[in-house]
Amino acid sequence: MSMSGRIGRIFDKFMGGRGEHSITVPVMDGALKPNNYLERIASVSMVEAADNLTIGGGQVLLTSGNRLVELHDSGSTSIRSTFDAEITFLSASPQGALALGLDRLGIAIVGGRHHGKRLAANPSGQQLNCPTAAVFLDEDTLVVCNGSSAHSALEWSRDLLNLGRSGSVVRLDLGSGTASLIKGGLGFPSGVAVAGAGKLVVAEAWKHRLLTLDIAGGDCIAVVADLPAYPGRIQPASQTGYWLTMFAVRSQLQEFVLREDRYRREMMKTIAPEYWVAPALSSGRSFKEPLQAGSVIRLGIHKPWAPSRSYGLLLRLDDSFQPVWSAHSRADGQRHGITSCVETGDRLLVASKGRGEVLALHHLSPTEPDDLSVLMGSAA
Structure with missing residues (x-):
């Protein structure tokens, strides 16, 4: 950040809450x-x-x-399998392979050509301790949101109160098991979807916004900002547009506490x-x-x-x-x-x-x- 930007933030705080310091x-x-x-x-x-x-x-x-659960047409359920940690995301490839985020443990693949593969919480030095969402680019490539490098997915409120900005979006090669960073320094990325050729849309929860992200270069643009709630999973709708879930709402009291x-x-x-x-x-x-x-x-x-x-x-x-x-x-x-x-x-x-x-x-x-x-x- 430039010197003028830092001075502006200090002045906004001194003036009782303007810009980023508004409640x-x-x-x-x-x-x-x-x-x-x-x-x-x-x-x-x-x-x-x-x-x-x-x-x-x-x-x-x-x-x-x-537990991974099947939901039948009648509304009844059956347990397909269980894992040794809470499942924090579930993503399916076009051919039916499943990627599951396991809190603190990394990623598990079920079905498809990489069935049974496990990726630890830090493949190639990239953190996957807090997997929150993922999308398949193809049968061999998975993009994963890691909400925080400091806390687990179940500790999301602690990350918010600690003003967490250690989240990242990571590209995984399932064949080699290697990982590469697309974008870091994010405030709890919690949802991701493909948004056109070479583009992703990412929900950045703690900054209450949606970003479009270039897969190759990591360049990002805020396409929706200052939402009144914390955005989570996002996925394309069948007709047009997207569905976005909002897992919690903002409040003036909460905004005040985040500044104290x-x-x-x-x-x-x-x-x-x-x-x-x-x-x-x-x-x-x-x-x-x-x-x-x-x-x-x-x-x-x-x-x-x-x-x-x-x-x-x-x-x-x-x-x-x-x-x-x-x-x-x-x-x-x-x-x-x-x-x-x-x-x-x-x-x-x-x-x-x-x-x-x-x-x-x-x-x-x-x-x-x-x-x-x-x-x-x-x-x-």
Whole structure:
């Protein structure tokens, strides 16, 4: 950063919060206007810590902790296999090979020409201790997001509170097992998809933005900035555009805490992680949690517009990555912590990890329908 840039940041901080030091959060409006769609759509199955939906070999797959699970048309599930660490991402190649991220351990390949291969947490000196998302470029090449070199994927809130900027995007040659860095110094990259020839789109959670990234050179451009929530997995939609899951929402209190270094250090040192002033995949289960007083509950009613540590949010983006539609589960809802989605037939399956539930959106139009019954199909 140039000297003028550093001086500008110091001046912004001195002036009480401008630029990067502002504690304002963008208003959810327009395509992100709050609604109750996620609370009203159909439930497919209850699966503890449901996450990482994908299609592999024509079968809907998801993860639950360290288990790889098959989701059947009836909504029933069966365990395909278990692993020795929590599965943090699941990606399928066009020919049905699966890549699984294993927290702290690296990458496992199931099926395809590289079946049984394991890549340790530091192949070729590149960190894969915190794998968060991946996409196959071809049957021999995998691009992986590593959220943080300092913390595991399960410690994402600790990385946020430590202002983590040690994430990276890494290219893996599955044949040789070698890894090369595409881009480092990222604030918890948590989603990746192919975005045209030689290009990727990457969700950078702690900077609340989407980046397009050149695979060969690592050059990046912010295509969406200052989102009101933390972006996670992103994948192309079948018709046009992309689906983006948002695993937690931002708040002014959280933005304030991120700028108070002494408070954050003391909080992390003396308070259990589940009670930190930090975003979460679910909330409201203990009176010890922050934000359980004031305007949260009034006259015995949990207000939908109340401040919340957790939230449910799914975005539909156009081909330019601009939001055109959204589905919400607000503060008074339960389907929070939306971490992944996948299209199958005429449905979009959505994983609420905070709730432990797989949902089904029956209408896949890139814009919001006028009639909610059209959106929800048989769930109306």
